[in-house]
Amino acid sequence: MITAWRIFKNSWKHIGRNLWIGLATVFVFMTALVSVNVLLGANVMTTRVISLLEQRIDVTVTFQPQTPEAVLNQARFYLLSLPQTASVSLVTADEALTQFRERNKGNTKVLEALNELDANPLGGQLILKAKRSEDYAFLLSAVQNPQYAPFIKSSSYDDHKDAIAKIQIFGRNVRLVGAVLVALFALFGLLTAFNAIRVAIYTHREEIAIMRLVGASSMFIRGPFVLEGIWLAFLSIAATVGLVFGSIQIIEPHLLTLFDGNDPGLIAFFYNQGLSIFSIQAAAIIFLSALVSWIAAGRYIRK
């Protein structure tokens, strides 16, 4: 018990008397952690951009002019029942006509031609949004079933097919590259932190040898170094959390214009996922710090 207390006390004394080495180590840890979080943030924003682009995609299914409204409603409810569907809006034939008139109100020739007709030439429309861009093909094939196919005049899917496919590929690539970059930065960060601890302990190599010469056990020598590594890791994770949350509060309002008024998702991401993200980072850096301190200090414990 008394030995444990001495190891604990010595670890803090050690930090106090080697303040600059400690601060340098915290700085290196923070650089590693912040770079990972910056990349995570960048990844979130890129994903958000893709998602906003995907949200702008919709497919309009246009029905024959005389299609009964009951069929349109039935088709709408059918599509809404599918898990791939995000939303379906119904534009009745009358609403479609009103919208058409509104769009062409300056074009007298078109309006006159329209007035010549006895009946409404436009059919109702279903404006369809899928949860994921790759689901459009499925939803289109679903609505083309024999019950509704005879009433369907056209769909805008074919016009947007290439654009949708490009957005899909771009989104997939961005997510993949983002994930790889985060993993790489995490690895580089860990390696940098690993080296920082090794260097910090290297500066104490003679001290470690002396401790052994005056009869200190391995545990008594390693203990304070391991605890010191843990305290420094705690300090760096706390400082990183403060820095990240402080920064996103300042940065996000400035990003709103870039996102056309939409939420860039940074604050939401770090508030919703922050606990798990920083817990994982803390666990990794603390474990690494303790392990490397144990191994590095052991290297200098000679007989």
Place this chain on the structure above:
Amino acid sequence: MIVLENVSKIYGKNSVGLEGVSLRIEAGEFVSIVGQSGAGKTTLAKILMAEEQPSSGKIKIGDWDITRIRSREIPQLRRQMGVIFQDYKLLPKKTVYENVSFALEVAGDSPRHIREVVPQVLKIVGLEEKARRFPEQLSGGEQQRVVIARSLVHRPKILLADEPTGNLDTLNTRDIMDLLVKINAFGTTVVLVTHNREVVNALQRRVIMLRDGRVESDQAHGKYTLSI
């Protein structure tokens, strides 16, 4: 009592540290181990403090056979044996008081015992006023006295001094030697490893001379004379 039976330390094909060294040091003796550079003095000191293991032979300290001492037993041996080094080997980030108390802390002594003993030993070596200083704020002689204080806190039966005056001027050398003689007078066995002739000759105690890793002479009241 320290007993070495036919101890050899071979480092490589053409590098012999010690060769067939046998000697017996009784409890309470003051023994100087002398010899020129490369004679094997430091090897012998390292073997006695278990920093190195002999290639062959047997070493006993009291009833403890340390010939093949286990790594985890080494701290126990070091706590029973005071060791003084030429380069002091003080912990630079600890104060004089902490350097001395550290030797007791590693042994698990109670804080109360530490508070009692450390000021006593610092008083013996005349450093009670400088307890809060760091090693770099002390002179060479003072640093060596801290080392002696540190080696004394366990009340060791054996004090091994490896060139303790090597970095000191004449005045400080005399102070340190006086301290070692005083410690020996209290019953502690002192093994002094040195190449300082004046120090050895002034002592008029037992002198073991090493040459090329072998015991060349062992005199009860010897002198360190240069022989070719």
